[in-house]
Amino acid sequence: MAADLPADLKRTPLTDWHVAHGGKLVPFAGYAMPVQYEGVLAEHAAVRERVGLFDITHMGEIHVAGPGAEAWLDGLVTNRVAGIPVGKVVYNAMCREDGGVLDDMLIYRLAPERWLVVCNASNHDKIAAWLAARARGVAGVKLDDASDRTALIAVQGPVAWDLTARVTALLPHRAVVEALEFYTAVELKLGGSTWVVSRTGYTGERGYEIYVPNGDALALWEELLHLGRDLGVAPIGLAARDTLRFEPAYCLYGHELAEDVSPLEAGIGWAVKLNKPAFVGRDALIRQRDAGVPRRLIGVSIAGRAIARQGATVLSGGRPVGAVTSGTFSPTLQRALALALVETAAAGGPLEVDVRGKLFPLTPTPYPFLAARVKGDPRAARS
Amino acid sequence: MVADDRKYTKSHEWVMVEGDVATVGVTEYAASELGDVVFLDLPEPGSEINLGEPVGTIETVKAVEDLYSPVSGEVLEVNQAVIDSPEIVNNDPLEAGWLMKVRLAGRSELDDLLSAAEYETLLGG
Numbered sequence: 432m433a434a435d436l437p438a439d440l441k442r443t444p445l446t447d448w449h450v451a452h453g454g455k456l457v458p459f460a461g462y463a464m465p466v467q468y469e470g471v472l473a474e475h476a477a478v479r480e481r482v483g484l485f486d487i488t489h490m491g492e493i494h495v496a497g498p499g500a501e502a503w504l505d506g507l508v509t510n511r512v513a514g515i516p517v518g519k520v521v522y523n524a525m526c527r528e529d530g531g532v533l534d535d536m537l538i539y540r541l542a543p544e545r546w547l548v549v550c551n552a553s554n555h556d557k558i559a560a561w562l563a564a565r566a567r568g569v570a571g572v573k574l575d576d577a578s579d580r581t582a583l584i585a586v587q588g589p590v591a592w593d594l595t596a597r598v599t600a601l602l603p604h605r606a607v608v609e610a611l612e613f614y615t616a617v618e619l620k621l622g623g624s625t626w627v628v629s630r631t632g633y634t635g636e637r638g639y640e641i642y643v644p645n646g647d648a649l650a651l652w653e654e655l656l657h658l659g660r661d662l663g664v665a666p667i668g669l670a671a672r673d674t675l676r677f678e679p680a681y682c683l684y685g686h687e688l689a690e691d692v693s694p695l696e697a698g699i700g701w702a703v704k705l706n707k708p709a710f711v712g713r714d715a716l717i718r719q720r721d722a723g724v725p726r727r728l729i730g731v732s733i734a735g736r737a738i739a740r741q742g743a744t745v746l747s748g749g750r751p752v753g754a755v756t757s758g759t760f761s762p763t764l765q766r767a768l769a770l771a772l773v774e775t776a777a778a779g780g781p782l783e784v785d786v787r788g789k790l791f792p793l794t795p796t797p798y799p800f801l802a803a804r805v806k807g808d809p810r811a812a813r814s
Numbered sequence: 815m816v817a818d819d820r821k822y823t824k825s826h827e828w829v830m831v832e833g834d835v836a837t838v839g840v841t842e843y844a845a846s847e848l849g850d851v852v853f854l855d856l857p858e859p860g861s862e863i864n865l866g867e868p869v870g871t872i873e874t875v876k877a878v879e880d881l882y883s884p885v886s887g888e889v890l891e892v893n894q895a896v897i898d899s900p901e902i903v904n905n906d907p908l909e910a911g912w913l914m915k916v917r918l919a920g921r922s923e924l925d926d927l928l929s930a931a932e933y934e935t936l937l938g939g
Contacts, residue, residue, distance in 0.1 A: 466876075467849060470849060470850050470904075471849055471850050471874075471875045472850040472852075472875070472901075473850075670849070670875060673875075673876075674875055736852065736853040736873075737853070737855075738852070738853060738873050738878070740878070759875050760853060760873070760875060762852075762875070767853075787871075787878075
């Protein structure tokens with residue numbers, strides 16, 4: 432399979448391992464990434480029931496340092512990052528002036544004047560350029576794009592802590608890592624390397640994301656697989672990564688989020704603090720809120736097992752009112768489900784979806800379809 | 815080593831003929847390339863199908879693939895077991911994973927199907 436791929440695709444320190452262990456590589460955001468190993472359903476179940484490992488080295492990591500960084504970053508994103516404590520991680524949208532989403536991202540405060548922006552692989556070049564342009568001439572802000580030298584391994588599942596706790600390099604720091612609360616992180620100096628361990632993830636399960644220099648990635652990956660044998664650890668590909676994020680209805684840029692979609696439309700208004708003094712897009716979003724948000728992201732299920740996929744037209748009374756942003760057969764819930772962006776006025780009424788020329792009725796199904804496990808996650812069950 | 819009790823198509827279906835009834839399924843290669851099957855849309859029993867036409871779909875989590883008919887004739891039966899449990903197609907595509915039985919409209923089309931050896935060559939084996 433590797434022979435069919437364009438030769439200029441980027442590789443991670445784990446690419447050879449993926450190929451050697453049955454990983455089916457596909458092009459993704461300029462990288463050759465494993466879409467599956469054993470199979471999407473087995474991998475999905477592994478994360479829901481035990482623990483899975485993800486090579487997500489393709490994500491972008493841009494360090495921002497200096498006394499001006501806090502205010503500067505706060506002015507570029509929708510959520511509040513000014514004033515957060517060291518170690519806090521915040522989910523954000525970064526918007527255009529018109530409120531359209533450029534990317535969704537995590538921002539870490541690693542030290543009082545050091546921040547880490549983690550953006551989608553597909554938007555890395557765009558965000559790096561956007562930040563560089565916006566930093567020009569700003570005092571006290573220094574950017575360092577570390578994406579090409581940073582590997583990222585996610586450990587996700589009910590026993591993710593049990594596995595992460597066994598990692599040799601982390602043993603001297605076990606107490607600190609164990610104490611990490613949801614959406615917090617710690618920067619660890621280990622010999623000559625600096626690692627960042629965060630309690631974050633994209634699956635709805637408990638888990639960790641571990642940022643390491645490229646040179647440390649393979650040893651960590653192999654150690655996790657070895658230590659986790661009795662826990663049933665498995666490598667997880669991008670196909671299962673998508674079904675896993677879909678069930679708790681986490682947004683995927685290019686589906687629920689795009690430059691012509693506002694964070695208010697996409698259901699991430701909880702990450703938009705309109706009462707912040709200023710941020711790019713704030714005025715447009717306030718106007719949108721005041722006028723009534725024109726579209727809404729809704730969750731729906733489809734009768735039978737017909738799968739409505741991205742782009743499928745959603746109709747109300749025969750009139751197109753929107754489209755599916757993501758849809759699949761949910762492996763854990765065993766039903767065909769979809770997220771769709773539709774006219775707000777039509778969202779409450781009867782809807783149908785066009786699947787390859789046939790119309791299927793849609794049943795409104797509130798998301799998250801599967802509640803995230805960790806308390807504090809906006810997609811967790813409301814108690 | 816491809817089963818030689820049946821014939822094959824370039825689009826990775828197999829055809830096993832007994833009398834004037836052809837049983838149709840997808841090959842192990844197809845099942846492996848598709849990945850986990852989650853849904854099948856198969857033609858109605860009683861409907862007429864024609865060689866080369868898309869007559870149904872096989873859906874995986876990621877994508878939809880058309881099922882092309884390797885023969886012409888009347889659909890007699892579709893496999894309810896795979897409709898209820900699509901994973902059978904992945905686990906046993908050559909036996910329990912059969913998809914449909916078709917009463918052949920004629921036999922001449924069968925000559926254009928690939929033999930086991932020819933299909934094996936197609937696979938690069």
